[in-house]
Amino acid sequence: TEHLIADMEQLRKHLDVERWLLFGGSWGSTLSLAYAERYPERVSEIVLIDVTSTRRYEIDWLYRGVGRFFPEAWERFRDGVPAADRDGDLVRAYARLMENPDPDVRAKAATEWCAWEDAVLSAEPYGKPNPYGDRPSRDVLAFVRICSHYFAHAGWLEEGQLIRDAKRLAGIPGVLIHGRLDMSGPPDTAWELSKAWPGAELVLVEGSGHKGSPAMSAALYGAFERFACS
Incomplete structure (x- = not known):
């Protein structure tokens, strides 16, 4: 920042x-x-x-708290990280996955992240569905890599x-x-x-x-x- x-x-x-x-x-x-x-x-x-x-209060809401409204989608998001990380910091776990040398691992993590972002917005009456997941694959990878990296560090803000x-x-x-x-x-x-x-x-x-x-x-x-x- x-x-x-x-x-x-x-x-x-x-x-x-x-x-x-x-x-x-x-x-x-x-x-x-x-x-x-x-x-x-x-x-x-x-x-x-x-x-x-x-x-961090806001980040925790977006990637854990609001899961109470979308439990099935949040379970899928949670299960997108290794089992050992599921009760911890999911954002940091996804950030690690986005640094994995295997492109398939990065692609799967990015897909799961965007599916969750889309689920959170799914009840809104306006706008197109799946605004995150429908982006070109290169854009999805860039978005999730940057987003997870910044949010894992709370934007480097107190x-x-x-x-x-x-x-x-x-x-x-x-x-x-x-x-x-x-x-x-x-x-x-x-x-x-x-x-x-x-x-x-x-x-x-x-x-x-x-x-x-x-x-x-x-x-x-x-x-x-x-x-x-x-």
Whole structure:
């Protein structure tokens, strides 16, 4: 994450941009927050959707806790790692599988990971089915390798760091857009962030989840329009 923040700052300097609006969704919201809390003077506004902060608390929910709603899919996900790892850190176990020299082992692990991600989003009323598993095989491998590696290290962030340091964003206008039905990232993180960030506006969209909806798109474009005209 430190490398990504450095990349963003290098890009800003290269483009000779004094201050810019940050937009991110899901992991991108975590990265946007991490950058903004490091360089608040370089940020004009922030728009976040599907808000996450990559706490271990959130990671544990996505890869274990929400399994209570999808027990059959979660059992398959759990059984995708060696038996000795099934009662431990599943994310770290998958990260190890994605480093296995056998391409068949990596491919199977990536398939099981994406099947689980798709299952978590399967009850949402909008968006296409299987948004993760239907990607080209090369993209699936890249996604799971990066995702499991970052989440196994909780994004290299202190637990709760981004919520704790949200006070650094005081004076930066922000809009947090989150679907009420988001099972992969429940709304409590967006709620906590809105309480810790002076001046942030929280928009909870009923009937929407992680994959979005027409109402979420309208809220997103409305925020962009407002900031463009300010």
